[in-house]
Amino acid sequence: MxxxxxxxxxxFEQDTTHGPIRFYDWLGSSWGMLVSGPKQFTRSAATDLTEMAKLRDEWERFGVKPIGLSADDVETDQPQQPRLADRQKAAYPPIITDNDAKVSKLYGAVYVENDPAVSSRSIFVIDPTKQVRHIATYPASAAESVFTEILGAIERLQQADAFDPVI
Structure with missing residues (x-):
């Protein structure tokens, strides 16, 4: 479900390109953005990683920790990141290894039942209380930046919380 x-x-506990994490410990008291999607280094995945990296200052401004979710393993993802980061002049967020589909099944991420190279991608925005506050799903073919829209949603959620905190 x-x-x-x-x-x-x-x-969950899972390996990432930045080492093993327990998700709640990694999030701490920050907002989080879990971005699932096709295998890494497909057109849409590369677009997502690049846009997440370029918006690093904005994520920090809103207290959001972005993290990717990949059907590939760390050995596939990790060697590519320095090359891509150097080319894009940006530092990439951690990417969760999910080749066993453990995390994608927990979240009901769309690509679990499909070919990970052609499926949809999903974004889950999580607040400091660990409540899921925003979900967006896009087809893999929509390889344009969706993160400006997500930043706007986060800003509105945080503004609303300042006046009427979520219980």
Missing amino acids: AIQLGQIAPD
């Missing part, structure tokens, strides 16, 4: 708005985001 897919995670829904207002539910508590599932916790």
Whole structure:
């Protein structure tokens, strides 16, 4: 079953390109953005990684920790990041190794049942209480930046919380 708005985001332990994490510990008291999608280094995945990296200052301004979710393993993802980061002049966020589909099943990410190279991608915005506050799903063929839209949603959620905190 897919995670829904207002539910508590599932916790998990998994390897990433920055080392093993326990998701809740990694998030701490920050907002989080979990971006699932096709295998890395497809057109849409490369676009997502590049845009997430370029918006690093904006994520920091809103207290958001972005993290990717890949059907590939760390050995596939890790060697590519320095090359791409150098070319794009940006530091990439961690990417969760999900070749066992453990995390994607927890979140009901779309690509679990499909070919990971051609499936949709999903973005889960999680607040400091670990509640899922925003979900967006896009087809893999929509390889344009969606993160300006996500930043706007996060800004509106945080503004609303300042006046009427979520319980």
